[in-house]
Each structure stands twice: as structure tokens, then as C-alpha cells.
Amino acid sequence: MKKYILVFILIILPYCDSYSQTTKQDLYQKALEQYYASNFNEAIKFFSDYLAMDTQNWEVINYIGLSYLGLKNYPKAKENFSSVIALNKYYTKGYINRANVYALEGNYSAAERDYRDAIKYDRENLEIYYGLSLLYINSREYNKALIELNTLTSLDPKNSRAFMNKAIVNMLLDDTAKIFENVSESLYWDSNYLYQDLDKSLIFTISERFKYALSVMNESVSKNPNSYLINFNRGIIYYMMGNFSEAIKDFKKARKLYKGEDGKIPELIDKIIRISKFNS
Template sequence: MIDHSLLETSKLAIAETRRLAGAVAFAALVGLAGCQSIETPDTIRIDREQGSQENIASLSSVIAANPRDPEGYNVRGSAYGRAGQFSRALDDFNTALQLNPNFYQAYANRALVYRNMGKPVEAARDYNAALRLNANYDVAYIGRGNIYRQAGRIDEAFGDFNRAIQLDTTDGRAYHNRGLIYQLRGQHDKAIDDFSKAISLSPSAPEPYNGRGISYVALNDDENAFADFNHAIELDGKVAESWANQALIYERRGDKARAAKSYAHALQLDPKYLPAKQGLDRVRAGG
């Protein structure tokens, strides 16, 4: 039996999430609208190869050979989830839990699928079930903490992230998400410490660099902020938030031409990303 949820693998969870679920605005701190920090919601990056006929056939063969082994269903459910086939994923997790009602990892995997289906109540219920079975399961605390945070239940979210950290989690999301709460509370020195820890655990993820950069901006340390935003772009040039953050530094420096170029690039990546649109409107209006 695996020790960690296949869908919420600690080393991949940050690197594989992109969607902004509710960025934190710091306009009052920096004097500019649109300065925002990236979250790392637990979403599944769709990977069609995981749901290929060959892969599913291979996993189905394992199940056929061991139809009473819940692990096989958990693994195939994870593959279905990664392929975006959520109904089939739920079916497999349900079967795994019928075979082993104490399979806490399957509860956490099913919770993540529910989150991707826009069902936070069901997801929270499954995280709670996982924690009843294993009160030291850091993945479930992090997942439930994100549900609390996105529902505005900040103190409860903070408690869950703290608990995961007290359990010596190696999942950088716990530090990253606690850092977002420190940002929200204006405790930027603590936020920077948490983002730095997240970076040490997940150095290839752009999100904590963006988060730390925002706190640097709030402390008027534009040089370190700019370095973090640029490094986030180096790690993954397809994240709109990174380019908008870089543009913000250009804007603060008075370099409206470069700011406009970076804001425009952010909009190419995500035409609905409001901070980039607002930033581009500002620099063009002031030009």
C-alpha cells in the first residue's frame, strides 16, 4: 500500500498546479492595483497519456488478476483522474473504499477529484474521513486547509497548514499556503520565510517564487522581487501571473514600454487575467 496519495504527491503538487483560485491583492500596500500573489489550489493537471487505452488496459489487467485488491482500483482511479475522466475515477475510488473502508489515501484521492468537480463539501467530507483514519496524514490537512482558505475560513485553514508543518511534512504546499495567509495578514517577513521553505522543498515550482516576490514588493524590496519573478518565468514561461508580476516591477520603475510588453504577454497566456488587463490599461493611459 502506498504511503501518500497518488493524486496529491508532495513533490508534484505545486509544480503541476496553475489555476489562480483567488489571488491576494496588495494595492493598498504597493500603491498600484493588481499586485497579486499566486495560490496553489489542488487541481489536477490533465494528462491524456494517463488515460490512454494502453495505460488503462495495463492497469485493468492488474485489477483483473487481483480483483479484491483495493490498491489496483486506487491506482487506476488516479490515472482516470489525471486524464480528466472524473466519473470513472470516482467509481474506482468507491470500489477501493468498499474493499477497504480504512484506505485513507483513497479518501484523499477522491476528495481531490471532488474538488476538481466543484464539490468542496464532498471533498471536505472525504478529507475528514481520511483524518479520522489517520490523524497524522499531512496531505489531508493541506487539502482541507485549502478548502477552508478558499471559503474564507482563514483561521481554520491556518490551523490545518500548521498541523501539517508540525508533522514535518515535506510537501511544500503547506508552507506556501501558510505564507499566503501571512501575506493576507500583512506579516510579510513570516510569509517570506514560508515561501523560502516551500522553494527549498519544491525548487522547480514557480508559485512560491511569485508568492515571495509579492511580499518583497510589499516591503519595497523591488530588486529581490524582480529576481523572484524572473526566476518564476525561467521555471515556467506559461504562467500569466509571473509575467504580470514582472510587469509590475517595470511599472514601478517607470519603464512603461517593458511593463506594457509583459502585461500584454500575460494576457496572451490568460486573456481573462484581470491584473494584467488593469496593468496594461494603466501603463497605456499614462503613456
């Protein structure tokens, strides 16, 4: 009898293992589907179920953190990113994501520390320099922001986001010529939506972190509503935030207000209006 039981166990074990693996894969796939559909609560449930079977999986924990970030639950997001770092100190995304949370909370020194730690393990990760540039924009250290963006473009000379972000820094520095130069170069390298390859929750994060620059431009527009340049500048910020409907309004107003003789400026405005419409 014992022999029959042993044979039965030996026969059924591979099927049980296969079922377990399939279940894990299904859970992971369902979790990703919910995450990319911005159903973050559902994503957390599926990722947590997966984690119950694989407790040391730092990539899954990172996704749970990103899901909480998408929900703007910063303490839970930070807690999960800290767990990621504890499990794998070489996993750069853990530092970057936790830095993003610190930045959103206004803890700029802690954010900067995490970004700098990330550089130790992966100095070619472009999101580090992009995050630092946003950090310095919000702390009003504009020259430092440009230094980080110059580092980024030295690593990736065709990075569209970097040039558009340089334009925003130059807005805050009142360097008109550089604004149009940066926007033109950004659109030259990539005429598609800048964030199409980013995680959903990171897009929300970036949008939140442009609020300071937007507040500056809103004040400028209220003081100078008929300035083509100020309306154009605010349109760029809305564009970077993914708010294309508001961006288009500002770009159209800027186009109407522009009375200069430089034909390249209306051409540039028309181009970014087309791109914004395509992505809206």
C-alpha cells in the first residue's frame, strides 16, 4: 500500500509544481494589467498574493510601492521602497522611487541623498538626473538643475525630456532664446508624447512635481495675460504634465498673440499644437 501511495505522490508532484508556477505567473500578469490600467488597489491585491508565494521578490515589492505612489499614499509607498532597498541595495529603482516620494513630501535633503546613493550603483540611469533636476527646480536652485540636465544629455544627447525640462529651467531664469532652442531640440529628437514608456505612477509623480513651476507661470499670466511668451511657457508646463487640453489653449493663444518677424516661432508653436492634439 505504501508503495502505491509513494508512486501516486511521485506522479502528481510535477503537476502540483506546474500548477503553482502557472498560478504565480497568472497573478503577476493580472497584477501588471491592473497596474498599467491605473487600478492600483487591485494591482496591490494581486502583487500581494504573488508576494505570499515569493516573499523576497524585490521587483514585486517595488511595484506595490509604485501602486501606493499612484494612490498618493506616500507613507506606504516609502515603506515598500525601503523594503526593496533592504532586500537588494543594488536595485537602483528602489532609491529613485523613494527619492521621488521624499521630494513629493518636501523632504529635499532625504530625496537628494537617495538620488546620490542611486548614482553609486548605476550612474547611467537617466531617471536619477531627471529626478534631481526636478528637485532643484522646486528648491529654486536653477543652476544646479541645469547641471543635472547637462549630465543627462551628455549620457543621452537625444533625450527629448531633458531638453524640454531645460526649457522650463530657462523660463524660470528668463532666458527667452534658450527656451525656444530647448523646445525645438526636444521636438527634433522626439515628436511623440514624452512619457509614453514611463510607469503610470511615475507620470502622476512628475505631474505633481511641476506644480511649483506652474504656480510661477500662473502668476505671470495673471500679470501679463497678453504676453505670447508667458502663455507659451505655461503651455510647455501643461504639456510636460500631460495636460494637453490646457497646453493647446495656451499654445493657440501664444500663436495668436505673437506679432514678431521670426517665422520659426509660429512654426514651432504649430508643431507642438499638432503633437499635443495627437496625444490628447
